Amino acid sequence: MKLNIDTLNNNKDFFKKANIKIPKYNIEKIIENTNKNPTWIHFGAGNIFRGFIAAASDRLLNDNIIDTGIIAVDTHAAGRDDDYDMINKVYKPFDNLTLLASIKSNGDIDKKVIGSIAKIIHADFINNYEALKKIFISSSLQVVSFTITEKGYSIKDLNGNYNNIVKEDINNEPKKAKNIMSIAAAMLLERYKNGAFPIAMLSIDNCSNNGDKLKSSIVEIAKEWVKKGFSDDGFIEYLEDSKKVSFPLSMIDKITPRPSEIISKKLECIGLEGMSVFKIGNNNMAAFVNAEAAEYLVIEDLFPNGRPYFEKAGIYIADRTTVENSEKMKVTTCLNPLHTALAIFGCLLNYNFIYEEMRNHTLKKLVEIIGYDEGMKVAVNPKILNPKDFIKEVIEERLVNPYIPDSPKRIATDTSQKIPIRYGETLKSYAKNGLDTSSLIGIPLTIAAWIRYLMGIDDNGNPMEISPDPMLEELQKHIKNIKFKEPKNLGNNLKPILSNKTIFAVDLYDEKINLGSKIENYFSEMISKENAVKECLEKYIK
Incomplete structure (x- = not known):
């Protein structure tokens, strides 16, 4: 059996016998809703996203709490030989579905198909600027989240100088941005110019003061663009007004190691095709994510355009001090x-x-x-x-x-x-x-x-x-x-x-x-x- 939407719709007995939970919702309808009214876009399409963030959205969809999914953004640097490999090898062959294997300490494995990823786009402005812009200028968009690792927020070297890509970005028009922080800033500029709708920029990376780091990098790049005349001072006011653009803090905890060959063989033994582990750059990837069952996510309640009912997905929503202390x-x-x-x-x-x-x-x-x-x-x-x-x-x-x-x-x-x-x-x-x-x-x-x-x-x-x-x-x-x-x-x-x-x-x-x-x-x-x-x-x- 292949892991795709057609198999889910027409072979439910296979998944039931294999003890694999599948989405209760109509995935095609969720994709349609998401395209019409996007509410959540996420930068960083790796395992922690697929095994935790997308899984949280999947729970909310299964319980009819939300009716739109997540749009994922692959942040592999455009121009590398493997820049589209994540999309072409991990997402497209499986209709953006992920098999989540949650492994308990006694060895039991809970298997679940995650169907909440409605679309994936590469963070490549040469090919996808307009597609990303369309999402970002939507008034319905509530959350832009990130799992790009701590170094993804860094725009300067140890001597306090902009790194080479950011240096190039701030000297060019925003439409040519390549660094993830520059790309995020450019998309916020489009949102500002097309209605200045409120939005929450949510870092879910495992680093201290993650929301503050995200804000600092984006605002600094934006100020450089204002100096060069690519925007006006109102853009900075928009970014620094938490009632318009917020940068909530969060604390995340879930061990999501590289995909295991043992899990791969177990999944293929029960009849699922294409579960082998392969390389993308230096990283092992697969159509499945294996992760521990334990997980914690605490998020600061700072969402100026509303938010999904995260609490129903087991996520803690708290004030800033509580998030800081949890982290x-x-x-x-x-x-x-x-x-x-x-x-x-x-x-x-x-x-x-x-x-x-x-x-x-x-x-x-x-x-x-x-x-x-x-x-x-x-x-x-x-x-x-x-x-x-x-x-x-x-x-x-x-x-x-x-x-x-x-x-x-x-x-x-x-x-x-x-x-x-x-x-x-x-x-x-x-x-x-x-x-x-x-x-x-x-x-x-x-x-x-x-x-x-x-x-x-x-x-x-x-x-x-x-x-x-x-x-x-x-x-x-x-x-x-x-x-x-x-x-x-x-x-x-x-x-x-x-x-x-x-x-x-x-x-x-x-x-x-x-x-x-x-x-x-x-x-x-x-x-x-x-x-x-x-x-x-x-x-x-x-």
Whole structure:
């Protein structure tokens, strides 16, 4: 059986026997409604979107709470060899349907077809400017959401200069924009010129103050265009009026790893065709999404043109402070710091999966120390979620789930962008509250291990591939002269890294933090010989 609309309509018995839930609504009618009156468009057509955001819309459609679907925007850079591969390989062959496999900790798999993606468009202004414009100038449009990863909001390099694509964008007319932030700004300019209808620009990415980052980038680009005469000051007033254009904060949490070959084979065994895993660039993709069952999304209630009844899809709607506290609880204490620690040590110690690491007593103890001991002392309680219950579920149910094949290598991507929030904010809270940082072990060990990881040598002394990171080249400049098995020749190589507030949110040598030397010592031990990372862990984590 192929996964497409025709099969859904004419072979319902197959899906019932295979225990696969299918949409209760008429997909063709939803597509028609969406084309007439679009309400929701989403930038970033990857797995977290398909497995969580589109699934939330699917729930609302099944319950007759909404009657329009989501329009997805593929944000792969136009001009690359694989720029349309997401559309041509993941969406079109399956009529924009997704098979969501939600995997419980006991191994049970809930299988569901998601039919809420009414259309997909590439964020390529050369071919699709008018199509995107038509959607954005619709008065019915309520929500523009994003899952483009944290680096998607960055428009400048480390020196504060516009990156090359943005530099080109701000010097050209908006219709020629290529960067995602520029594209979003250009579409808002069209909305402004064609009625100035209200809209919510909703970042659902896993980063701190995501809505503020989205707003900052869009407004900055817009101001450059106003300077060059591509628009008037009224456009900036429109963007900065929250009753017209809002940028709600959100906190999202759902582990959505790369598609698993195991799940692929299970789906094909029950008779579904085309469920194989394939590559798009460096990413594994498939017609299905495998994800953990646990999921959390908290959104600030700031929607000037109305919104879907998100609460009916299990989404928390709250005030700004509650969203900030929920995000801070997760990102600085209850999940993300633990994930990053496992990612770094997992790569160094050659683990393939996170759940395998959790079977190692020392690594499990490490994340317990970072979470329960070091982070919980300054954890924020958002009230709608209980930090102790949350972290208990993470450690005892989620990270140990052998059916979620998440890899250290995937999580180690862009670590330099994550560390200031995942560890720096905790260290800032220690300093602010006058807490003694000398008792910290797990956090400084992890920071030392990260720098050790940047050497590209695993604990056995073999070359190791490093996950992509926008600061990798800059960071490796400082450690290129450090030699493996020469721990006494560090010189001042680590100081530019450990004192960098951009990376850690604090100067680790600051007297209120006072961890710089401690981290240097841990690092020295970790490069002293083969298997030194393992020995160092076992020496300090007991």
